[in-house]
Amino acid sequence: MSTVPRVAYVINSLEGGGAALPVPAILDVLRGAGAQVRVLALTRRDGRAQPAMEAADLDVVVRKGGETDHFAAARWLDRELRGWGPTHLWTSLTRATILGLLIGPRLGVPVVSWQHNAFLKPWNERLLRLLQGQAALWVADSRVVAELTAERLGVELDRLATWPIYAADPGMAQARPWQPGEVLRIGSLGRLHPAKGYDVLIAALARLRAEGFRAPVPFEFAIGGDGTQRQRLTALACEAGVRELRLEGYVPDAPAFLAQLHLYVQPSRREGFCIAAHEALTAGLPVVASRVGELAFTVQPQINGWLAEPDDPLALASALREALIDPHRLQALGEEGRAQMLDKYSMSRFYTVGASVWARVAASD
Numbered sequence: 440m441s442t443v444p445r446v447a448y449v450i451n452s453l454e455g456g457g458a459a460l461p462v463p464a465i466l467d468v469l470r471g472a473g474a475q476v477r478v479l480a481l482t483r484r485d486g487r488a489q490p491a492m493e494a495a496d497l498d499v500v501v502r503k504g505g506e507t508d509h510f511a512a513a514r515w516l517d518r519e520l521r522g523w524g525p526t527h528l529w530t531s532l533t534r535a536t537i538l539g540l541l542i543g544p545r546l547g548v549p550v551v552s553w554q555h556n557a558f559l560k561p562w563n564e565r566l567l568r569l570l571q572g573q574a575a576l577w578v579a580d581s582r583v584v585a586e587l588t589a590e591r592l593g594v595e596l597d598r599l600a601t602w603p604i605y606a607a608d609p610g611m612a613q614a615r616p617w618q619p620g621e622v623l624r625i626g627s628l629g630r631l632h633p634a635k636g637y638d639v640l641i642a643a644l645a646r647l648r649a650e651g652f653r654a655p656v657p658f659e660f661a662i663g664g665d666g667t668q669r670q671r672l673t674a675l676a677c678e679a680g681v682r683e684l685r686l687e688g689y690v691p692d693a694p695a696f697l698a699q700l701h702l703y704v705q706p707s708r709r710e711g712f713c714i715a716a717h718e719a720l721t722a723g724l725p726v727v728a729s730r731v732g733e734l735a736f737t738v739q740p741q742i743n744g745w746l747a748e749p750d751d752p753l754a755l756a757s758a759l760r761e762a763l764i765d766p767h768r769l770q771a772l773g774e775e776g777r778a779q780m781l782d783k784y785s786m787s788r789f790y791t792v793g794a795s796v797w798a799r800v801a802a803s804d
Contacts, residue, residue, distance in 0.1 A: 445525045445527070446466075448462070449531070450480055451481055453492075455485055467495065472797050472798075481515075527548065532556075552577050568593055581733040605718075607721045613723040614724050625701065626663065627661075628664060631662070631669050634707060636708045641675045644681045647759065665688055693715070694722065697719050703724040710733070711733065717784065721777055725743055744772060
């Protein structure tokens with residue numbers, strides 16, 4: 440008699456955005472293949488991802504603990520796994536993956552591990568390289584991360600799959616095209632963290648001002664996101680005289696935020712897949728982005744946006760100047776980007792690739 444697969448999906452936290460955002464869609468694929476699933480979060484953090492998981496009728500268990508009490512987290516995870524009895528352990532993000540690779544094999548449970556990170560702290564990279572052989576399968580969320588996983592961690596190609604972490608929603612609200620007489624609204628979504636490069640954006644806007652650049656229409660810039668860099672970014676903008684920039688804090692409804700923009704900017708120093716920029720393209724927005732991660736392939740200059748070298752205010756200022764100089768062409772670039780997203784990252788393709796990944800997992804049992 441066959442056993443119904445039971446997948447324990449272990450994730451660092453329930454923080455909004457990032458790897459937690461696609462969890463309902465990912466687990467819908469596994470449930471569609473007949474698996475029972477349970478989400479185990481090592482800590483809550485802001486908890487903003489939890490309502491969407493519960494709305495998807497997912498069983499979510501959250502540990503009452505912090506981010507550095509690793510031994511306590513390991514003991515908790517061991518107890519939860521022994522109590523629930525999963526047939527498979529699926530981990531997401533570094534802390535959950537390290538603990539999962541230590542505990543899963545000891546319990547005789549095969550481990551599947553997501554790899555989302557384009558950047559790993561040196562100690563975490565060494566640990567993952569030592570433990571990588573414990574995973575039955577590694578799943579990268581993009582081609583860039585797949586290449587990095589093979590190179591950095593030494594994962595063999597026969598234990599590595601790529602499942603893009605994004606499914607474009609054809610029902611997503613579309614941004615309304617800019618109309619003459621309107622203020623041009625530019626925005627970005629992301630944590631206020633050095634990796635997102637918002638200090639580079641401020642320096643680029645200051646550079647345009649110093650060069651005497653005058654956009655043909657007035658523009659304003661809004662960044663949606665929280666983080667430790669708020670005070671520093673506010674001070675930098677003030678010192679540089681960048682008055683067009685607003686820090687709006689956490690945005691609970693990303694599609695609504697994107698729908699009121701005319702242009703999206705992602706000035707990151709590093710990225711893996713970057714869901715936010717792909718959502719912006721799906722909303723019909725042209726994108727100015729750093730040439731990092733999957734964005735280096737997705738954003739096509741003069742077709743759906745502009746690219747700039749990362750951590751380079753001069754290059755970003757040049758890309759912004761090109762985008763701002765003729766707001767009439769933004770609509771056509773945005774429409775092309777949306778068409779590309781709905782084709783390349785369609786819902787059907789997301790489910791087909793996910794089902795094939797799960798089939799590899801099931802076949803290896």
